[in-house]
Amino acid sequence: MTQPLDILVETPSQTAGPYVHIGCIPTFAGVEGVYPEDLGLSPIEDGAQGDVITIVGSIYDGTGWAMRDAMLESWQADAAGVYPGQDGADPKVSGFCRFAADKDSGEFTLRTVKPGAIKGRSGQVFAPHISLWIVARGINIGLNTRIYFEDEDNSADPLLARIEQRPRVDTLIAKKTEDGTYRFDIRLQGEGETVFLDL
Amino acid sequence: MTDTAALMPRRREVHPDPYYPDYKTSITRSPSLPLLSMESTPSEETGPRFGHNKLGALDNNLICNYTQGKALAVGERIRVHGRVLDELGRPVPHTLVEIWQANAGGRYRHIKDTYFAPLDPNFGGCGRTITDENGYYEFMTIRPGAYPWPNRANDWRPMHIHFSIFGHAFGQRLISQMYFQGDPLIDLCPIAATVRDRSQLDRLVAPLDMQNSRGMDYLAYKFDIVLRGRRQTMFENKPEGM
Numbered sequence: 001m002t003q004p005l006d007i008l009v010e011t012p013s014q015t016a017g018p019y020v021h022i023g024c025i026p027t028f029a030g031v032e033g034v035y036p037e038d039l040g041l042s043p044i045e046d047g048a049q050g051d052v053i054t055i056v057g058s059i060y061d062g063t064g065w066a067m068r069d070a071m072l073e074s075w076q077a078d079a080a081g082v083y084p085g086q087d088g089a090d091p092k093v094s095g096f097c098r099f100a101a102d103k104d105s106g107e108f109t110l111r112t113v114k115p116g117a118i119k120g121r122s123g124q125v126f127a128p129h130i131s132l133w134i135v136a137r138g139i140n141i142g143l144n145t146r147i148y149f150e151d152e153d154n155s156a157d158p159l160l161a162r163i164e165q166r167p168r169v170d171t172l173i174a175k176k177t178e179d180g181t182y183r184f185d186i187r188l189q190g191e192g193e194t195v196f197l198d199l
Numbered sequence: 200m201t202d203t204a205a206l207m208p209r210r211r212e213v214h215p216d217p218y219y220p221d222y223k224t225s226i227t228r229s230p231s232l233p234l235l236s237m238e239s240t241p242s243e244e245t246g247p248r249f250g251h252n253k254l255g256a257l258d259n260n261l262i263c264n265y266t267q268g269k270a271l272a273v274g275e276r277i278r279v280h281g282r283v284l285d286e287l288g289r290p291v292p293h294t295l296v297e298i299w300q301a302n303a304g305g306r307y308r309h310i311k312d313t314y315f316a317p318l319d320p321n322f323g324g325c326g327r328t329i330t331d332e333n334g335y336y337e338f339m340t341i342r343p344g345a346y347p348w349p350n351r352a353n354d355w356r357p358m359h360i361h362f363s364i365f366g367h368a369f370g371q372r373l374i375s376q377m378y379f380q381g382d383p384l385i386d387l388c389p390i391a392a393t394v395r396d397r398s399q400l401d402r403l404v405a406p407l408d409m410q411n412s413r414g415m416d417y418l419a420y421k422f423d424i425v426l427r428g429r430r431q432t433m434f435e436n437k438p439e440g441m
Contacts, residue, residue, distance in 0.1 A: 008286045008425045011402060012394045013214045014376040015222075016361065019307045023299025023325050023361055031308050031323045034264050035255065039295075040247075062227035069311075075246060075369040083245040096247035120240050121203070131242045133372055138224030140215035140393045142374060146242070162237055189231050198209060198234035199243045199370060 013142065016135035020071050025098055040098035043074060043112045048092035050079025050113040055147060055174055055182045058106045059134060062189030066106030070136040073098050074110055074147075081116030081128070114149065120158065127157040129172075134186065144197040147184050148173045163195055171195050204429040206239040206370045207286055215393030222389045223350055243370030244429075249295045251329055258327050261300070261340035265323030272322035274303030274341025276417040279377070279405065282334045283364060286428030290334025296424075297327040297363040298338060305346030305356075314346055339417065345384050357384035357391065366426040377422045378404045 021029035025038040044052070058066040074097045077083045078090035093113060101108050110130075118126040130147040148154050150173050163169050171194045174182035186194045217229035257264040262272045279298075283291040301307050301324065304316030308324050322341070330336045340360070347355050359376045366372065378385050385391050385404065394400040411419035 006288065007428075008284060008288050009213055009399070009402070010210060010286060010427055011373060011375055011425045012399045013373060014361075014393070014403065015215075015225075015390060016363075016374045017390075018311060019299060019309050020361070020363075020374070022307060022309055022323075023297050023363055026299075026323065026325045029309060031265075031325055033267070034323045034325055035258065035327075039249070039253070062229075062231075065227075067228075073372070075242065077241075083241060085245060085248060094247065118241055121205070124240075126240060126242070129242070131369055133369070135374055136228065138222070138226075138228035140217050140219065140222070140225055140229070142372060143230070144243075144370075159235070159237065159240070162235060188228050193230060193232050195232075196230050196234050198211070198236040199206075199239045 013140060015137060015140050016071065016142070018069055018137040020135055021100060024071060025100060028100060038098065040073065040096050043076065043093065043095050043097040045092040045094075048078070048113045049090050050116075051180065053112060053114050053180050053182060055110045055112070055130075055184050056177075057108055057184040057186060059101060059108070059186040060188065066101070067136060068101055068103050068106045070101045070108075070134055071098065072100070072108055073133045074112070074130050075133075076112065076130040077115040077118055079113050079116050081118045124158045125156065126159065127154045128152050143188070144199065145186065145194055146172055146197065149182065150175050159197075168195050203241065203244050204431070206243060206368060207428045207430060208236070209427060213396060213399045216395060219389065219393045221351070222393055225393070239370050244368050246365060246367055246369040246371065248293070248367070249329065249365070254327065254329060259336075259338045261298075261322070261324065261326045261338065264326060266321050270321040272302065272341050273319050274322075276339070277342050278337060278339055278411065278413075278417050278419040279360065279422055280335070280337035280411065280419060281422040281424065283330050283336065283366075283424045283426065284334055285366070285426050287431065289428075290330070290332070291366055291426055292330055292332045292334055294330050294367060295327060295365045296330060296336045297325070298340075298360050299325045300340065300343040300360045301346055303341050303344050305344030316344065316346065342379070345382070350389060354389065355384050355387070357382045357388050362422075362424065364424055364426060368427075368429075371426040373424075373426060375424070376403060377420075379420065380404055380406045
């Protein structure tokens, strides 16, 4: 016998299901009047420091179909690489956004400020990125990934460096389509499968 | 120990298998390649905070929040309550808990739900609250009905309430479902069965809690939630290997 560890076990995940919008963004789902507005409508307020950018993309299932029912959450640092809640953070950046795939096209849009590079705990520096969390019917545990940017120096990023198959790095890098606009498509399965994270 | 300590790695074996063929939609929505695992970074160790000022007085009362108190929802009145803890057993205070559910007949207020059971004009189906300083939360609602769903020819969802929990770090983010003690449909449900370890599935089944029920008013169900913890050590913030 040994001493007990006294560690609890995390509650198991279950799929968010097809009606996740009712719980998380009810006004979007047509359940109006319960809350004044949905949570996480924008990660920034007017006056946020830095470059305002728009990221557009789709989430494709294993057949190549753009999912119409996914919900996403993003979390990011401000333009100086400081997370909301940390000392010196930009008060106009909440850093959190909830958004959904369009019910007709499947396309999502995130308008935010481009985050700065982030210092890790051991002197590591992470290239500018936005964390994403994706839930939907058929996804049994939320999928984590990151959006990096093709017009930033990603060469020393410790996470990207861990990806063995170098062509897969590309799945985490948003492509500039015009000034201030990026494309970031997510593929859940099969050819071009996005790198999903367990951090 | 600070709020920026590394998160304990997620124990994937207690969670559902992403690919579970009896739940047909998971077949094309599950990654086939391994996840990239590494120690958490500030992106996962920080997270959004939501204050009480965001919440309305009726937000955690689904019996009357859709009509803002003008009329009551139909159904068996229940109180759902419990604590949000981390893996170290510590309360997670001041964190947002959101729920959503079908009405007493098993119908969601959603354009995609076309089940025969009627909508309840007094029931919206969503609620939210923030845990207190001890990690405690509670909701008043009605017991949701079971309902059939398009998967195999005759699949039914057990009665359940969806839960969304934030914690204090984006890496703690969790969505799950609460089931009800004694529901025979739990054992037949392919979504419940995605949790491979039966003892872990049992942790999603809320027991009837008569001591916290109120005579002539409501039954109570207790549902505790455990989020990922943070490593407790002073050996942080040092150069690699030192």
